[in-house]
Amino acid sequence: xxxxxxxxxxxxxxxxxxxxxxxxxxxxxxxxxxxxxxxxxxxxxxxxxxxxxxxxxxxxxxxxxxxxxxxxxxxxxxxxxxxxxxxxxxxxxxxxxxxxxxxxxxxxxxxxxxxxxxxxxxxxxxxxxxxx
Numbered sequence: 447x448x449x450x451x452x453x454x455x456x457x458x459x460x461x462x463x464x465x466x467x468x469x470x471x472x473x474x475x476x477x478x479x480x481x482x483x484x485x486x487x488x489x490x491x492x493x494x495x496x497x498x499x500x501x502x503x504x505x506x507x508x509x510x511x512x513x514x515x516x517x518x519x520x521x522x523x524x525x526x527x528x529x530x531x532x533x534x535x536x537x538x539x540x541x542x543x544x545x546x547x548x549x550x551x552x553x554x555x556x557x558x559x560x561x562x563x564x565x566x567x568x569x570x571x572x573x574x575x576x577x578x
Contacts, residue, residue, distance in 0.1 A: 495568035497535065502573025505566055508558065509574070531577030538571040 513530045530538060544550040546559040546567075562570070 495565055497568035497570075497572030498565075499569070499573045499576055501566075502569035502571070505562070505570050506573055509570070512554075530574050533575055535568075535571035535575040538574050539567055542567045542570065 509530065512527045541550065542559045542562060545552065545555040546562065548556065550556075559567075
């Protein structure tokens with residue numbers, strides 16, 4: 447069974463294919479040096495971040511009270527809080543980025559996610575996905 451590629455990997459692949467297509471369009475009788483530089487035609491792909499689970503464990507401290515990470519109870523039982531331990535890293539990354547951008551609405555999650563860098567989100571995603 448094939449696993450889906452993370453969004454960042456798909457974006458990097460799309461950027462590489464764009465560069466290859468531009469490079470292949472050099473007019474006959476000209477050199478590649480005369481062709482426009484690929485960097486002039488396509489935006490640079492975002493670097494693929496590799497998460498650090500140990501840093502994610504430290505960052506996840508504030509997640510544990512609400513999300514019921516192993517050994518912790520939900521501090522706010524009056525509303526549904528999804529379990530995030532064991533979710534895929536892609537799902538966690540997407541959810542945090544959507545909260546950060548304001549595309550998902552929840553004041554606590556928006557405030558939390560706004561404090562995270564892209565590397566923090568990658569670290570949290572790797573750590574949380576490792577929990578069972």
